Amino acid sequence: MSLNYPNYEQIFTKKILSFRYTEDKLSVLDGIIKGNRRKENMELLMDNLKTVLAERQKIKGENLSLIFSIIGTLVFAFFVSRVSFFYYMYPCGVALVTLLMSREKGNIYVLPVILLSLLTNQKVGYPLWGDLLAVGVCGVFFFFWKKNWLSLSKRAMFAAGITIIIKVVYGLNSQVFYLYDGVKIGGEGLLILFFTHIFARMFTLMEENTSKQKSTAENIATVTIVALVFVAGAFPSLIFELSPVYIGALLLSIMIGYKLGIMEGAVCGVVGGLMIMGLANGMPSISGILACGGMTAGVLRREHRILCALGFMGVCLCFGVLRGNPDLYMAVYEPVLAGAIFVLIPSRILQKVDLLLAKVGRPGARYELVAKKQMKAKLKNYYDTFQYLSLAYGKSRGEARLRSAENSRQVMACQFRGMAKAVGGMMEEIETVGQGERLIPKVVRYSVQRGVSTYAKAEGISGDSYLCTEFRPGEYMMVLSDGMGKGKKAAEESALTVNTLHYLMKAGFDAELALKIINSILLVKSTEEIFSTVDLALLNLYTGRMKLFKIGGAATFIKRGNEVDMIKVSALPIGIIDQIPIESLEVTLRKGDQIILVSDGITEADRGELGLLWLKEAIAGIKSTDPQTAADLIINKAVERCGIRERDDMTVIVTTIL
Numbered sequence: 001m002s003l004n005y006p007n008y009e010q011i012f013t014k015k016i017l018s019f020r021y022t023e024d025k026l027s028v029l030d031g032i033i034k035g036n037r038r039k040e041n042m043e044l045l046m047d048n049l050k051t052v053l054a055e056r057q058k059i060k061g062e063n064l065s066l067i068f069s070i071i072g073t074l075v076f077a078f079f080v081s082r083v084s085f086f087y088y089m090y091p092c093g094v095a096l097v098t099l100l101m102s103r104e105k106g107n108i109y110v111l112p113v114i115l116l117s118l119l120t121n122q123k124v125g126y127p128l129w130g131d132l133l134a135v136g137v138c139g140v141f142f143f144f145w146k147k148n149w150l151s152l153s154k155r156a157m158f159a160a161g162i163t164i165i166i167k168v169v170y171g172l173n174s175q176v177f178y179l180y181d182g183v184k185i186g187g188e189g190l191l192i193l194f195f196t197h198i199f200a201r202m203f204t205l206m207e208e209n210t211s212k213q214k215s216t217a218e219n220i221a222t223v224t225i226v227a228l229v230f231v232a233g234a235f236p237s238l239i240f241e242l243s244p245v246y247i248g249a250l251l252l253s254i255m256i257g258y259k260l261g262i263m264e265g266a267v268c269g270v271v272g273g274l275m276i277m278g279l280a281n282g283m284p285s286i287s288g289i290l291a292c293g294g295m296t297a298g299v300l301r302r303e304h305r306i307l308c309a310l311g312f313m314g315v316c317l318c319f320g321v322l323r324g325n326p327d328l329y330m331a332v333y334e335p336v337l338a339g340a341i342f343v344l345i346p347s348r349i350l351q352k353v354d355l356l357l358a359k360v361g362r363p364g365a366r367y368e369l370v371a372k373k374q375m376k377a378k379l380k381n382y383y384d385t386f387q388y389l390s391l392a393y394g395k396s397r398g399e400a401r402l403r404s405a406e407n408s409r410q411v412m413a414c415q416f417r418g419m420a421k422a423v424g425g426m427m428e429e430i431e432t433v434g435q436g437e438r439l440i441p442k443v444v445r446y447s448v449q450r451g452v453s454t455y456a457k458a459e460g461i462s463g464d465s466y467l468c469t470e471f472r473p474g475e476y477m478m479v480l481s482d483g484m485g486k487g488k489k490a491a492e493e494s495a496l497t498v499n500t501l502h503y504l505m506k507a508g509f510d511a512e513l514a515l516k517i518i519n520s521i522l523l524v525k526s527t528e529e530i531f532s533t534v535d536l537a538l539l540n541l542y543t544g545r546m547k548l549f550k551i552g553g554a555a556t557f558i559k560r561g562n563e564v565d566m567i568k569v570s571a572l573p574i575g576i577i578d579q580i581p582i583e584s585l586e587v588t589l590r591k592g593d594q595i596i597l598v599s600d601g602i603t604e605a606d607r608g609e610l611g612l613l614w615l616k617e618a619i620a621g622i623k624s625t626d627p628q629t630a631a632d633l634i635i636n637k638a639v640e641r642c643g644i645r646e647r648d649d650m651t652v653i654v655t656t657i658l
Contacts, residue, residue: 463490
């Protein structure tokens with residue numbers, strides 16, 4: 001007997017090799033880890049670089065925004081501060097510097113611009129030193145004022161008091177001081193209080209946060225006042241004998257009335273008339289004329305801009321010109337010019353005006369318009385993309401192409417084309433919403449009542465499928481499909497056709513495109529012949545118009561009273577050929593009319609010489625107006641006509657217009 005001892009030399013050699021292999025693996029693993037660490041370090045470095053660049057871009061954007069804000073404030077301050085009320089009152093400079101210094105002491109940079117603007121006033125010979133001293137003292141006083149808790153109203157009162165004291169002292173030392181001068185200086189102090197709060201509301205209105213906004217009337221008054229003051233400072237008092245202030249007030253009245261409504265237009269007109277009294281020495285009656293014009297624009301806001309402008313000009317001319325004496329309330333050309341400017345404003349600029357006026361009209365409306373604009377831009381991108389894809393997939397890239405592959409391309413092309421049309425419809429709806437001149441609520445004038453009766457030939461499963469539903473508001477669908485063959489297979493084919501058609505049309509596809517998609521799907525679905533007939537009736541419940549599509553289906557009947565009309569179209573079923581012709585006909589229905597859709601099991605129940613005459617007579621002979629009763633009677637009559645012959649699947653849909 002011999003003993004077999006292990007070969008320790010081989011075992012040792014294997015261990016050494018395994019150790020070396022493991023060492024190699026560890027070295028490789030260590031290299032991978034180091035490589036991953038280097039990769040992670042690079043990714044971290046890139047992320048840090050992206051963060052730095054983003055921060056720099058953000059800082060750059062904030063700096064640009066700050067620069068534009070400063071420039072805008074300087075321009076606004078220059079033109080507003082040089083405006084005079086009642087010839088010799090300059091309250092806007094003091095009011096503006098008081099407000100800006102209450103918001104931030106760094107706004108002291110505006111003070112030299114305000115002082116410079118006072119020196120460019122249009123009242124030649126008027127001593128401005130009192131006004132210059134008042135603005136300078138108020139600016140320096142509030143710059144060194146330590147009590148930041150002082151409210152804006154108290155600051156305005158301090159500014160008004162400083163102005164009154166300085167101008168009274170200056171008047172007593174420089175000229176004869178009358179009681180009228182004292183009243184005038186007191187009125188200027190009141191205007192300083194008023195404009196301090198007006199400018200404060202304007203800055204609040206310009207901010208993105210709308211929670212601090214006032215009511216609609218206050219917002220409209222603020223916009224009107226500030227806009228007309230700016231116009232008075234930026235333009236001369238007369239241009240070719242026409243007043244820019246008058247034209248500005250007229251344009252604001254028609255714009256706000258047309259965009260916001262009757263009440264808003266009237267408020268703008270009243271405030272604009274008051275501003276004309278102070279800025280252009282207008283008569284008090286001008287407020288009533290502008291208010292009537294703004295109300296007229298509000299009444300005509302649902303009409304075209306041209307019609308609104310004509311109505312506005314007519315009202316203003318009638319009240320402003322036909323006075324009974326040679327003196328006119330306003331120049332004849334001013335309302336005409338304002339109306340012409342309103343009509344000629346480009347749509348792009350008018351959309352930007354909508355953003356401001358929506359914010360003025362009610363809080364949150366501006367964000368709705370911004371969201372609407374963003375949604376339109378996004379849908380436009382989708383529309384362009386789907387249009388491109390439909391064209392790209394619809395083109396044939398070679399003559400030798402398998403039928404299934406070509407049909408697949410056609411399916412995709414039709415789908416993309418349908419998506420583009422659906423998105424285009426959404427864009428039109430979004431464009432219409434919010435435009436009062438074209439938004440007219442529709443009234444549903446008709447309703448329907450239906451009855452359905454069926455007979456299954458094999459195993460209790462009918463190869464006919466149907467669907468009657470309101471797939472969109474005011475649009476009612478009746479569809480009947482007969483699948484090839486009988487039993488479960490035919491039922492699956494017809495159900496696929498009906499359900500796909502319903503979902504496509506509910507998504508926004510039109511009927512022609514949806515039927516073409518279904519045709520391509522049936523061609524792709526199997527190498528065997530799969531086809532279905534389709535009877536599709538689309539009823540508009542607003543107008544009573546019905547659009548009927550018949551693709552290989554049996555005859556359709558329309559009963560009105562005792563008269564029955566038969567509609568029969570010779571066409572191949574869906575799923576037979578690649579390019580299927582889709583045709584339709586339209587019928588205007590009345591209340592009491594009945595639409596009868598039947599499958600070929602009904603029409604072929606009697607193949608005698610009479611053809612379908614027996615079915616027309618049977619439908620005409622039904623006295624009941626109940627659609628379910630009519631459907632049951634028709635199918636019973638068809639079963640009788642079949643006799644002992646094998647019956648096909650039968651379906652009858654009767655829809656009564658109410």
